Amino acid sequence: MKKSVKILSLILALIMAFSISVCAESGYAHTEEDLKAFLPRWNTIQADYTVISLTPGREAGEINFAWLSATESESFRISDNRDMSSAKELEVHQEKAINGLISNNVTATSLEEGKTYYYSYTENGVFSEPEKLTVQPDENFTVLYISDAQIGRSGDETLEEVLVRDTCGWNYTVDKMTTEFPSAAFVISGGDQFQSPDSLTQMKAYLSPEELRSLPVANTIGNHDDDSTLYGDIFNNPNEVKELFSSEAGTGYYYTYGDVLFITINTENTSLTDSQRVIRSAVKAHPDKKWRVVTMHRNPYSASLSDDDFSDIRLLFSSLYDCYDIDLVLSGHDHLYSRTKVMYGGKEADEGTVYLQTSSASGSNYDPLPEQTASFIVSAFDTRVPTYTALTFGGETIEVSTYRTDTDEIIDSFEVEDNTSDSKSNIFTVIFSIFRTLFSMI
Ligand SMILES: [Fe+2]
DSSP, X not given: OHHHHHHHHHHHHHHHHHHHHSOTTOOOSSOHHHHHHHHHHHHHHHHOTTOOEEEEOSXXXXXXXXXXXXXXXXXXXXXXXXXXXXXXXXXXXXEEOGGGOEEEEEEEOSOOTTOEEEEEEEETTEEOOOEEEEOOOSSSEEEEEEBOOOBTTTSOTTSHHHHHHHHHHHHHHHHHHHHHOTTOOEEEEOSOOBSSTTOHHHHHHHTOOGGGGSSOEEOXXXXXXXXXXXXXXXXXXXXXXXXXXXOSSOOOEEEEETTEEEEEOOTTOOOHXXXXXXXXXXXXXXXXXXXXXXXXXXXXXXXTSOTTOOOHIIIIIIHHHHHTTOOEEEEOSSSSEEEEOOEETTEEOSSSXXXXXXOBSSSSOOOOOOSSOOTTEEEEEOOSSOEEEEEEESSSEEEEEEEETTTOOEEEEEEEEOXXXXXXXXXXXXXXXXXXXXXXXO
16 A cells, blocks of 8 residues: 555656646657757856857858957957968957846958858957858858747746756757758847846857857847847847837847848837838848848737737738838747738738748747638648748749758748839838728728
């Protein structure tokens, strides 16, 4: 009797431990063996808050760097040679950062296409081992898109096992996509990089994949990044546009690569004039780029939404994209893959914008697919494994394919056609566009 009670208690304890530590909505591609192999890296990752982040610069041939330090006397060098001979010292701009730390920002310019460089920076006064960096061409290039790595989302984020699991999932995805696309020019992240906006632990985890020492990532402000300066401290974004109602994390920004204008919107700021200013500044600076691609965390046409969703996200932002001839919008937030028809004025059209929403990049959380999706959805998947999307530019269309990280299977593939025209937009055309979208839903 005593023995059976003990066994029952043990089973209950195991069930409780399992239910506490494994969130039902998470799901990974990595195995238990992968997790075990990853474990020894965790302490090394957490020991280094000076880990560097790379972001795209204003254009191809420019890369931005940022890292945190305790001291103000930091340096950055870049060289053609691994031994750092003839290294060029670049200016380091410093600002006060979270927890009394310093945010160090550097921009490397005039980098040559196809050339390999080595860079080294001081970590509290001591130079790091040189990191290798190859500049990818800006013609016929591939960009990888992911969202919601959201390290710490799969359970109680104060538990190390939760963070380790999500970080292992994120590293697995980065490893997988860079193995499949070793020459990707850069990565775009659709937001929610961390679960808690001010967590240095989660920041270090997000930046931990070794591949990110040579691969820039254009990050987006998500609802989990919004309430702290940490996002702005560690991501050195190009062409930040001044916003009246900017969040603590920062503002929208833009950059180009080849014939593509990339615009990143801060959807946590729903001020129409601020978002219009970001898009207008970008388009005014680069009116002739063939492609216009927007990244925003929340999706106006998510598979989680209905046909008659009257939210400001749909009314304001989709109307702006109609006015500024945006070809493709990349989002996340709902942790569910979906892709729309070509949309204009709130309904399907021959010319307009395609809205793609990707699922979790780490496996830390998924949202369920509704039983019935809205009429604007072409495809939607609740994969329960991390996915990534490859966008290839260079032809007459943008080729877009989304891959599962467990089987490498393509779950969705399509082409985006050019939607850019010479139409002029101002606040009046935007307001007209909002009413057009509103009336299409009534
Ligand atoms: Fe999220």
